[in-house]
Amino acid sequence: MKKKVTFADIAAETGFSKTTISRYFNHPDTLTTENLKIIEDTVKKLGYRENKLARVLANGKSEIIGVIVPTLYMHYYADLLSHILSAGDAYGYKFLVFCSDENREKEKGYLKELLAYNIEGLLVVSHVTPSQELAKLGIPVVTIEREDKYVNSVNTNNYQGGIDATTLLTEKKCEVLIHINADLKKCSPAYGRIRGFREVSETSGTPYCEYLRKFGNDYQEIRRVLEPVFQDIEEKYAGRKKGIFISNDTVANVFLNMVITKYKMLPEEYYIIGFDDSPISREAVIPFSTIRQDTTALAYSAMDILVKLMNERKKRVPVITKTLEHRVIDTKTIIRGTTK
Amino acid sequence: MKKKVTFADIAAETGFSKTTISRYFNHPDTLTTENLKIIEDTVKKLGYRENKLARVLANGKSEIIGVIVPTLYMHYYADLLSHILSAGDAYGYKFLVFCSDENREKEKGYLKELLAYNIEGLLVVSHVTPSQELAKLGIPVVTIEREDKYVNSVNTNNYQGGIDATTLLTEKKCEVLIHINADLKKCSPAYGRIRGFREVSETSGTPYCEYLRKFGNDYQEIRRVLEPVFQDIEEKYAGRKKGIFISNDTVANVFLNMVITKYKMLPEEYYIIGFDDSPISREAVIPFSTIRQDTTALAYSAMDILVKLMNERKKRVPVITKTLEHRVIDTKTIIRGTTK
Numbered sequence: 001m002k003k004k005v006t007f008a009d010i011a012a013e014t015g016f017s018k019t020t021i022s023r024y025f026n027h028p029d030t031l032t033t034e035n036l037k038i039i040e041d042t043v044k045k046l047g048y049r050e051n052k053l054a055r056v057l058a059n060g061k062s063e064i065i066g067v068i069v070p071t072l073y074m075h076y077y078a079d080l081l082s083h084i085l086s087a088g089d090a091y092g093y094k095f096l097v098f099c100s101d102e103n104r105e106k107e108k109g110y111l112k113e114l115l116a117y118n119i120e121g122l123l124v125v126s127h128v129t130p131s132q133e134l135a136k137l138g139i140p141v142v143t144i145e146r147e148d149k150y151v152n153s154v155n156t157n158n159y160q161g162g163i164d165a166t167t168l169l170t171e172k173k174c175e176v177l178i179h180i181n182a183d184l185k186k187c188s189p190a191y192g193r194i195r196g197f198r199e200v201s202e203t204s205g206t207p208y209c210e211y212l213r214k215f216g217n218d219y220q221e222i223r224r225v226l227e228p229v230f231q232d233i234e235e236k237y238a239g240r241k242k243g244i245f246i247s248n249d250t251v252a253n254v255f256l257n258m259v260i261t262k263y264k265m266l267p268e269e270y271y272i273i274g275f276d277d278s279p280i281s282r283e284a285v286i287p288f289s290t291i292r293q294d295t296t297a298l299a300y301s302a303m304d305i306l307v308k309l310m311n312e313r314k315k316r317v318p319v320i321t322k323t324l325e326h327r328v329i330d331t332k333t334i335i336r337g338t339t340k
Numbered sequence: 341m342k343k344k345v346t347f348a349d350i351a352a353e354t355g356f357s358k359t360t361i362s363r364y365f366n367h368p369d370t371l372t373t374e375n376l377k378i379i380e381d382t383v384k385k386l387g388y389r390e391n392k393l394a395r396v397l398a399n400g401k402s403e404i405i406g407v408i409v410p411t412l413y414m415h416y417y418a419d420l421l422s423h424i425l426s427a428g429d430a431y432g433y434k435f436l437v438f439c440s441d442e443n444r445e446k447e448k449g450y451l452k453e454l455l456a457y458n459i460e461g462l463l464v465v466s467h468v469t470p471s472q473e474l475a476k477l478g479i480p481v482v483t484i485e486r487e488d489k490y491v492n493s494v495n496t497n498n499y500q501g502g503i504d505a506t507t508l509l510t511e512k513k514c515e516v517l518i519h520i521n522a523d524l525k526k527c528s529p530a531y532g533r534i535r536g537f538r539e540v541s542e543t544s545g546t547p548y549c550e551y552l553r554k555f556g557n558d559y560q561e562i563r564r565v566l567e568p569v570f571q572d573i574e575e576k577y578a579g580r581k582k583g584i585f586i587s588n589d590t591v592a593n594v595f596l597n598m599v600i601t602k603y604k605m606l607p608e609e610y611y612i613i614g615f616d617d618s619p620i621s622r623e624a625v626i627p628f629s630t631i632r633q634d635t636t637a638l639a640y641s642a643m644d645i646l647v648k649l650m651n652e653r654k655k656r657v658p659v660i661t662k663t664l665e666h667r668v669i670d671t672k673t674i675i676r677g678t679t680k
Contacts, residue, residue, distance in 0.1 A: 050456045078413075099426065285625035
């Protein structure tokens with residue numbers, strides 16, 4: 001193995017002092033363009049490797065952000081993580097990534113690990129640690145689409161999405177409005193979808209009903225829970241024009257497949273709209289209508305808030321504000337073959 | 341903000357020396373269970389936060405592994421990353437994760453960053469940096485399902501998967517065997533699928549043909565490329581029993597949807613099998629047969645090799661072997677509704 005190249009080696013090679021070499025790495029703006037170039041070439045030639053960790057200890061800036069996602073199995077979370085990584089890249093941050101599987105004890109361990117690595121900030125997409133606990137960590141925290149009472153957050157405009165999906169179904173003159181969703185807590189941002197559905201249903205005077213069930217993440221499980229729901233809808237509302245708003249695209253796809261398997265086509269009395277604009281909504285046997293969550297904007301807004309908070313802490317006299325920021329990202333209605 | 345708790349504080353509180361407190365963190369096995377308990381309680385009570393970075397500088401063990409994935413949009417990579425994270429968890433490692441978008445310049449920057457953070461090892465799933473360059477990084481590297489001539493690797497048994505998929509189609513007495521795949525380089529492990537297909541086709545004496553195309557990652561793009569392939573198959577092999585082996589489930593699903601859209605059902609003359617066992621293979625309008633890639637085993641084997649290499653480096657006199665390890669993970673044939 002080669003001997004490690006030091007500032008002293010670069011100084012000897014270039015003829016500059018070690019202080020100048022240090023300035024090259026920490027305050028390059030204080031050097032002339034020519035001298036920058038000379039040192040840069042030598043750094044490359046000698047194969048010097050910057051030791052960021054030593055710098056972190058010196059100035060406390062690890063340039064590392066912790067991210068906790070609940071799972072990467074669901075496309076929504078994988079997509080969100082992918083946008084978070086590229087958003088951080090734009091700001092020069094690196095990410096220590098953990099997958100909690102919604103296990104609170106596991107997550108507790110991860111949070112401890114992350115703090116031990118002097119992370120500058122934390123993005124939490126996982127749901128299991130209450131925001132009150134996250135607020136006590138002593139570092140900037142931003143959550144995305146989860147309970148956020150005590151921390152900064154970015155959420156989808158779920159309420160507007162619920163309004164838009166249901167309004168589309170009333171415009172199609174559906175005779176009964178049906179909402180299929182998880183049995184959400186009221187503090188969950190996604191509960192806004194249920195509120196939006198109820199409000200439009202009430203206002204329009206159209207009969208409506210809700211199937212709020214615990215679905216799980218697995219295809220077989222979703223199918224098992226959805227089968228009796230489909231049966232019930234078929235029996236109760238036979239012959240009536242049904243407008244069905246399903247809270248996520250994975251479940252909407254399973255429902256659509258049940259309809260297609262039974263009728264070999266989408267009967268005119270079925271109007272279906274999902275939520276998320278996941279790839280499955282485009283890849284389904286009939287690409288279906290959905291409410292698009294803007295995962296790019298969710299990720300970039302979260303990074304924007306986090307970077308602001310992290311930068312403030314680096315100031316000589318940081319002003320730690322107690323006011324929380326909760327940003328809301330608009331949805332977009334995507335019309336495809338199931339609401340025509 | 342609270343004053344930072346130090347070893348001195350823990351020593352003062354427990355009555356032990358600072359050396360004993362240091363031993364608690366670095367060589368806990370040298371303390372009695374009682375003393376461990378006393379110190380542990382005090383550490384918790386005072387709210388001491390371990391500074392891992394300081395330890396890294398002292399002993400060079402960052403406990404951080406770098407991971408570079410090409411994208412998280414494709415379920416296969418998200419799934420693989422998820423298993424890598426849990427495999428690392430089992431060994432006590434943390435992951436700095438980067439998404440290269442298959443951009444070589446970007447990846448170059450990431451590799452530099454990772455080295456600056458004293459990562460102990462590197463897992464590369466991305467395809468753009470040749471293994472010859474990866475081998476020069478001076479740290480243990482393991483790749484998964486990509487060109488691996490100069491580095492350790494874990495790959496799927498693509499050749500056996502190709503054999504199994506094609507054999508299944510010949511057993512169904514298909515009159516023509518068709519393979520749809522990307523136009524792969526021979527050094528890519530996935531090229532084994534093409535070899536397997538050709539070998540069984542030749543041996544069985546069944547007429548066969550290949551459609552090797554550049555598909556892209558996007559649904560519309562896949563559809564655009566696949567449409568003329570479907571037309572061609574319909575024209576050339578009308579009325580003949582067709583066995584179609586499609587190299588990934590995303591493309592297989594698009595193909596299946598084209599067939600179903602045209603015929604409102606799966607005609608008896610179509611036999612279709614995909615590759616990967618992605619969720620889409622179960623969630624399709626007709627859940628389809630596929631060759632399962634064992635992403636769990638791929639991730640755990642890669643970690644197993646990497647941990648062995650990283651541990652060797654921590655020894656007082658490490659033996660750096662020049663012999664590379666290339667592990668191969670078996671596939672499994674999953675029979676569903678499209679090969680019955």
